[in-house]
Amino acid sequence: MRLTALATHVPDGRIDAEQIIRDAGGTPSEARVFERLFGLGQVAGCSRLETRFDQFMRIMEDLEAQNADAPPPDTLIHVRGLPMRDGVSGAVMPRLRREFSFLSQVQQKFDLDQTNCAGLIWALELARTLLRAGRARVVAVVAGDGHERLRLADRYVPGSTLMGDAFCGLLLMADRSAPADAGLHIGPISLACHPRFSFGYRGTSAQMGTFFAAHGQIVCKTLQELGFDWDCRSALLPHNVNRLAWHSFCAETGISADRVRLGLLPDIGHCYTVDPFLLLKQELINPTSSLNNDPTTSATLMSVGMGGYAAGCQVRAAAVPPYFPNLQRSGSHALSA
Known part of the structure; x- marks a missing residue:
């Protein structure tokens, strides 16, 4: 796709x-x-x-x-x-x-x-x-x-x-319908629901604490299902839950912190559903991003929602950049880097 x-x-x-x-x-x-x-x-x-x-x-x-x-x-x-x-x-x-x-x-x-x-x-x-x-x-x-x-x-x-x-x-x-040089290829997708967190927003303080404590474990499971490369330099584009959660994740897994893109977090907060895609746009308009400079590189989008819903996917270049010729001028509001 x-x-x-x-x-x-x-x-x-x-x-x-x-x-x-x-x-x-x-x-x-x-x-x-x-x-x-x-x-x-x-x-x-x-x-x-x-x-x-x-x-x-x-x-x-x-x-x-x-x-x-x-x-x-x-x-x-x-x-x-x-x-x-x-x-x-x-x-x-x-x-x-x-x-x-x-x-x-x-x-x-x-x-x-x-x-x-x-x-x-x-x-x-x-x-x-x-x-x-x-x-x-x-x-x-x-x-x-x-x-x-x-x-x-x-x-x-x-x-x-x-x-x-x-x-x-x-x-x-569909890949077969798109022009050969158009856009990005959507690779593996991982979807999961963890029923023990079905209380969602309505959990007690203890229940919510259990959910937050499991964040890193949920992320790891999703990334493993995607075949995430822990040792390369490709970007992880996460939901902006908070800085502490992702810094803890990096400390627990050994992943380099500069692979986890948190640049939008202090400016715009955590935006339902769209965070990883806002960060994907940032990668695409960043001339130094590996996604723009190495056609073999993928980026991984990742989000964990209340209720225990988790999802991730990988994207990679379909051809050499620019993947979206109009992307630089599109959108009336620039995002902070």
């Missing part, structure tokens, strides 16, 4: 960690400790003057620009980390299909909203299944969540993370 277009959007707004934690009943000192320990000083936040339709319109415009010479999608997969109903302005995806010509050929739509932060990689497996079965030709996947209708406190997961807002779009085609 080929990833032929990648679009991302991170809102301009930022919300300080202290503001969020105080809204959840925490003290300024708790916020300072949290920031120092977990490396989360602020998160990206949508403006209350914009809707989720506005966010996804940007994604669609970007995907269309990158797909100018290819067939439009006939299948749409919508991924959310928050299983929350749309606002009073109406359901976002039906409106996009009505108002955006790029989606006029869509014949089928799927929703994934139960696998939390692992959802976008689960959507890759669904797309691969549809393409292999001949039930789809071009699959568009859109993902992302905004918290603008929720309390600030709802962004806070004590002892773990702060949630930010960001959005992502993908176009996927």
